Amino acid sequence: MSQSTPWFAVRQALSKKQVTTLTLLSFLLPILLWSLVSYVPFLWHPKVEIIEPGSISWLKPGMLVDRAVFAEQTQLAAEQQTAAPQGLRANPIYLPAPHEVAIAFYTAFTTEPTRSSEQWLHESLWHSIQVIFWGFSLSSLLGVPLGILCGTYVAFSRLQEPFIEFFRYLPAPAFGALAVAILGIHDGPKIAIIFIGTFFQQVLVIANTTRKLDVALLEAALTLGAKKLQLLFRVVIPGILPDLYRDQRILLGWAWTYLIVAELIGTSSGITWFITQQARYKNFDNVYAAIIMIGIIGVVCDILLARLGKRLFPWEKEQVKG
Amino acid sequence: MTAIELPSYLEKSAAVSARFEKLKQREVILEVKQLGKQFDSQQGLVTALRDINFKTHRREFVCVIGPSGCGKSTLIRILAGLEAPSSGEVLLDNKPVFEPGPDRGMVFQGYTLFPWLNVKQNVMFGLEMQGYTKATAESEALNWIELVGLERFADAYPHQLSGGMKQRVAIARALANKPRILLMDEPFGALDAQTRSKMQANLIEIWRNIDITVLFITHDLDEAIYLADRILVLKANPGEVEELIEVSVPRPRHSSQVISPEFLATKKRLEELIHPPGPEDDTDDLHMIRMTHVGDDVEIME
Incomplete structure (x- = not known):
């Protein structure tokens, strides 16, 4: 067996x-x-949804009132011997049921925006993805090489890391107003916030990853005749590549967390605009749908990147997680 | 103590003596002159190596042996150029060496194959560093891989290989550069006993077939005697040369020689040097806790 x-x-x-x-x-x-x-x-179900207001004049059908208030009004009606209000227990408006969110999820993609100037949900999402993409790419373009240099050469590390250590404690959104003043109100400051939020962590994380490369590999390369830049390009970089890739996946997740703050800066845009707009109209089912959408994009992205990683780095041993 | 009378470890047969005479005629590959190394530590200045002098001749196999902490790893790292000596010098073909280079191949105790390169690419690495074209490097590499018997694994990645196979690739990788000397720092230390003796036989086979001088560090006495022409015995605190022993066991060697008189005599001498009988040896009786009760049908040893 x-x-x-x-x-x-x-x-x-x-x-x-x-x-x-x-x-x-x-x-x-x-x-x-x-x-x-x-x-x-x-x-x-702390609320009661009014179906029939009865004799209570201020109640309207569809209204949500606290259970205590409803009980009070029912009693009042009974005392005055008038028609009692009728209602069903319900949840507050900010907690829609799963099926409502599922419907909202579907209709959000199929419903035309109420005003022609507004964007479809998928357009909002696409806009957000582009902001993330540019913010993260710019950060990586500078952060990855700088991180590798700091991890490889002590001189770089001593020159850069103290300031970066200081800077990474400054919350990225604190630069919002400054970013708008410098870069205008559109996508510039948003990309800048994601950049600031990612870049400084990225340099430190990648410098540390680089430092974790087994010194014995560098020594082996030296005894095989590798010199200076050969060490960097033929040993350090290929040696840390799988870990670097993993770091980038984690950092991309961080970039997403800065997205919502970034998109509130200047003119609200993207998925954040969609969420705040829907919350204002109390369409909380749409709000949940949008939040779930972000989660799905994140997870799908990460799964795809993990798969790609396995293809790219066939020499990596299987990571035992399960 | 010894049940059988052993000859002196210095006694050699005529053939072995003749071989040593011939060896000494050959050119000197590596020469170590008054080498010393001191470290700054929390306990102050620590002398790891002091006044080390020796020479290795072409195609000689020298083992370095000594108790732990005698600085044998420091010695080989200085020879490889990975550390600088505090005093003295290392000469390779009469030229002083200051930094690592492909003229001294090194095999480390830990596995240092590049995990992102397959076996063939690992062996090609040094050749490419020397500026050989990919095609030349590849055909060269395949020769060396064949020499260590891994042609079937040329495309495998290091993580797919056993410990013994990894070290064979490491040997091929070091030899591909055609170094003047192969430095080996306890290369078989992490292997199980069976694999280790196979690897020793392989190494001797390779050494016999190509023009290479070997300096091999080990803490295993049998390994040293089986492999070496001469054994450099270091003592600890500070690391100094205790004796340079010419191994009287004739070549070609095989594992059955471990009970030959020459082998045992050499081993006895090494043991005397490395574990000298001290005054504390008398009180070395293990205090035994009785874990059985009378009547357990166990013979009680007094």
Whole structure:
């Protein structure tokens, strides 16, 4: 008989089936919790949605009132012997049910924007992706080489890192006003915020990754006759490439976290504009749909990059995670 | 103590003596002159090596042996040019060396193959550094890979190889540069006993077939005697040359010689040098805790 893998063994790998089950569960559990809170009235539902106002003049059908208030009004109506208001327990407006968000998710892509000047959801998203792309690319263009130089040559590290250590503690959004003053109100300052948020961390992280390269590999290269720049280009860079790639994946995630702040600077744009706009109209189902969309883009991006990494670096041993 | 009378380790058969005579006639490849090395440490200045002098001749196999902390790794790193000596000098073909170079190939104890290159590319690395074209480097590399018997693995990456195979690639990679001397720093230290003895036989085979001088560091006495023409014995604190022993075991060698009189005599001498009998040896009796009770059918040793 095939041996079954125990579910709880300290740092032991699980079977493929177990991993798939757990992966599904990790998404299903929160959804299940959300569904319970949404569809099972006695669990939470702190509000009452008015169906029939009865004799209470200020109540309107569809209105959400606190349960306590509703009870008070019902009692008042009973005392005055007039028609009692009727309603159903409901959740607050900021917590739509899963199916409402699912519908919003679908309709967000199929509904035309209310005003012709506004963008479709996918246009907003595409705009956000472009801001991230430029911010992250510019940061990488400078940050990756500088990080490698700092990790390779002590002189670079001593010249750059003290200032960068200082600068990385300055929160990127603090430069918002300055960025707008210098770069205008459109995409310039947004890209700048993502750049500031990413760049300084990037230099330090990549410098550290570079320093982690086994010195023995450099010594081996020296005894094989490698000199100066050959060491950098033939040993250091190929040696750290897989770790560098992993760092970049993590840093890209950070760039996304700066996106929302960045897009609020100057003229609000992209997915953030969509979210704030929908929140203003109290279309919270759309807000959730947009937030979930960001998550999906992030995860899909990361999975694709991980797959690509495996292709690019066939010499890397399998990372045991499961 | 010794049950059988062993000959002196200095006694050699006529053939072995003749071989040493011939060896000494050959040109000197590496010469170490009054080499010293001091480190700054928290305990102040520590002398790792003091007044080391020796020569290796062409196609000679020299082993360096000594207790841990005797500075044998420091010595080989200085020879490779990875560390600078505090005093004295290292001459290769009568020219002083200051930095690492392809004229001294090195095989490290740890696995230092480049993980992003496959076996063939690893062996080509040094050749490309010398400025050979890819095509030349490739055909050269394949020859060396064949020499260490890994032609079937030319396209494999290091992580797919066993420890012994990795060290064979490392040897091929170092030899591909056609160095004057091959420096080996406990290269088989991390291997299991079986693989290690296979690797020793392989190495001797390679050494016999090509024009290469070898300086090999080990802490394994049997390994040193099996491999070496001469054994440089270092002592610790500070690291100094204790004795330079000419191994009287005739070549070609094979593993059955470990019980030959010459082998045992040499080993006995090495043991005396490395673990000199001290006064504390008398009180070295292990205090045994009795873990069984009388009646457990166990013979009690008194």
